[in-house]
Amino acid sequence: MSFKSLGLSQAFLKAVEKQGYDTPSPIQSKAIPPILEGKDILASAQTGTGKTAGFTLPMLQILSQGQQLRQRPVRGLVLTPTRELAAQVFENVKSYSAYTDLRASVIFGGVNQNPQVRQLRNGVDVLVATPGRLLDLVGQGALSLDKVEIFVLDEADRMLDMGFLRDIERIMKLLPKKRQNLMFSATFSKDIKKLANGILNHPVQVEATPENTTVDAINQKVYRVAKGKKTDLAIKLISEGQWEQVLVFTRTKHGANKLCKKMGQAGITAAAIHGNKSQGARTKALAGFKSGEVGVLVATDIAARGLDIPLLPHVMNYEIPNIPEDYVHRIGRTGRAGASGEAISLVSADETSYLRDIEKLVGISIPKEIIEGFEPDPNASTEPVKPQQRGGNRSRNSSKNRNQNSRPKRNNDRREGRRKSY
Template sequence: MSFQSLGLSEALLKAISKKGYTTPSPIQQKAIPPVLEGKDVLASAQTGTGKTAGFTLPVLHILSENPKTKFRPIRALILTPTRELAAQIYENVKEYSEFLDIRSTVIFGGVNQNPQAATIRQGIDVLVATPGRLLDLEKQGLVSLKRVEIFVLDEADRMLDMGFLRDIERVMKLMPAKRQNLMFSATFSKDIKKLAHGILQHPVQVEATPENTTVDAIDQLVYRVAKDLKADLMIKLITEGKWKQVLVFTRTKHGANNLCEKLAKAGISGAAIHGNKSQGARTKALSGFKDGSLRVLVATDIAARGLDIPLLPHVINYEIPNIPEDYVHRIGRTGRAGASGEALSLVSSDELTFLKDIEKLIEMKLPVEIIKGFEPDPNESTEPVKMGRGGQNRTPRNSAKPAGNGNRNSGNDNRSRAPKRTNDRRN
């Protein structure tokens, strides 16, 4: 199948060709036709399979085919959980609409709202947004969603993880009841399907791959190691392997900062991105990682979605996630667009329960290796590490009811007391 056969406009086909795309991915083949037909769509696809183009291309086609008014109201809203993902989607929208008369912009917290508001006042067709900043600007009368024709909810499962359910409900009330709705995500829990039932009208359900599976092109390996030797082992792997671009995941912001300090002492350039970093610092770190000036990017799960780095060869789980679905998103940063990749997990004794949960989710036994000199400590406790402040466990998985009061801060898209399941409290 070709992109031409999907029914996209010549202007879009020209932009696609310029990007070097030749054949649509499975999720694009399955999702684009029903979206073009104006149907609501519930789509599940692995991360890194072209999901974003699966909704942006047909949305742009529909908007370009319909007449515009002199002052452009927001006609399509793409809601997404994190700043990085919002920025990535916006870049895709700009690239795909290069030969169309379509205006777009992105809004998120952590930066001055005035330039964002000024762009919206000039009239835009497509708005990409995170929930907190969107509702802040709407409350100030700077954004109107009364003319939205197409609503896209991307990474819906992460939305619930981050406590955005109430905000999603608020946004829904600001849009016309009659509109086209699209929901895309890499994973779908029971709570997500319940949410979809309240948003979508007689949706077409498409699925490119089985839920919660990992890309075949990714070589996955577990290193069993003593907790105190993790940093040394990782430095050994990076140094001896002469790896030039490595994305490393920790569970906490504090852990990310500490690891960067250890890397610096070993002469390895790196930077951390997490919720306590300013948007400017996050953007600078990501830019340095992409252009090769930084060898290692250490991230909390804030970056598990939204990082689009072509041909990223290595992902390391310095600490494996306590939420197994997050493992799928983390390692999905490599092995993208058909390229091969390697995902390594450093697992200490107190993470064995998490490892079992991951293997159960992805329905495969991960290969395990032990490197001499870095053996796991037989005296280490196998009691699962507890997450959250004060050592308290987080809200159980698949709990969609937010505990927060919905208060927002225009500079951050975080949620007070939301039922997130990691220590990172901002997006």
């Protein structure tokens, strides 16, 4: 199958070719034709499978063929949960619309709004946005959403995880009733399907892969280790393995900063990325990581979605998540677009139940190893640390309660990225 056979016009075939793609991925093959037919879509695909192009290409083609209004109001709206994902989607939109006269822009918080407002005033056909900044600018009268023809909700499950349900509901009320809706996500929980019922109109359901499966190209391994020896083991694996590019996940911002400092003291170039960092610092850290100047990027779950790092060889879970779906998103940063990758998890006794939940979700028993000198403490309790003691994650059974039309309370490390992510 070729992109041409999907119904894309010459302008977009040329743009795809320029990006070096010749064969559509499964999610693109299944999603693009019904979107071009004007149908609503409910799509599930693993991260790294090309789902962003799966909605940007047909959306752009539909808008390029439609009537272009003189003042260029927003006709295509893509809503994402984080700044990084918004920036990534925007880059896709720019690349794929290169041979059209469509105008696109991206808005998110953490940066001065004035340049964003100026772009909006000049006219924008396609807008990529995070919820908070979008609502702020609508409230200021800087833009209107009453001409939106296509609405895309990207990473919808992450939206709910981060407490954006109220914001989504407010945004939906600002959109015209007659529009095309596209909902894309890596996973679909019952809460997501309930949300979809309120947004989508007789949707075509598309699944490129079974829900919550991990990419086959990722080599997964667990190291059982004493909690107090995790840092030394992480440094040993990275140093002795001569890993040049490693994305390391911690549960909290404080934990990310602390580990980053320890890495530096061990002679490893490392940078941290999380919600307390300014947007400039986050952009600089990510740029350094992509260029190779920074060998280790230590991140909280805000980076589990939206970081498009080509051929990333290693992901390390310094602390495994207590929400099993987050494990899928984290390790999905490697093994992208058919490339191989390695996902290493350092698991202490108090994370035993989390590991069991992860293995149940992904349907495999992850190979386990113990390294001499870093053995787990046989007397350590397997009782999981309560979320409030960690300060950086949410209760394993809180998803249902969190999404009952109420905005969750916030604290310093809880709900990573909430509000600060817009």
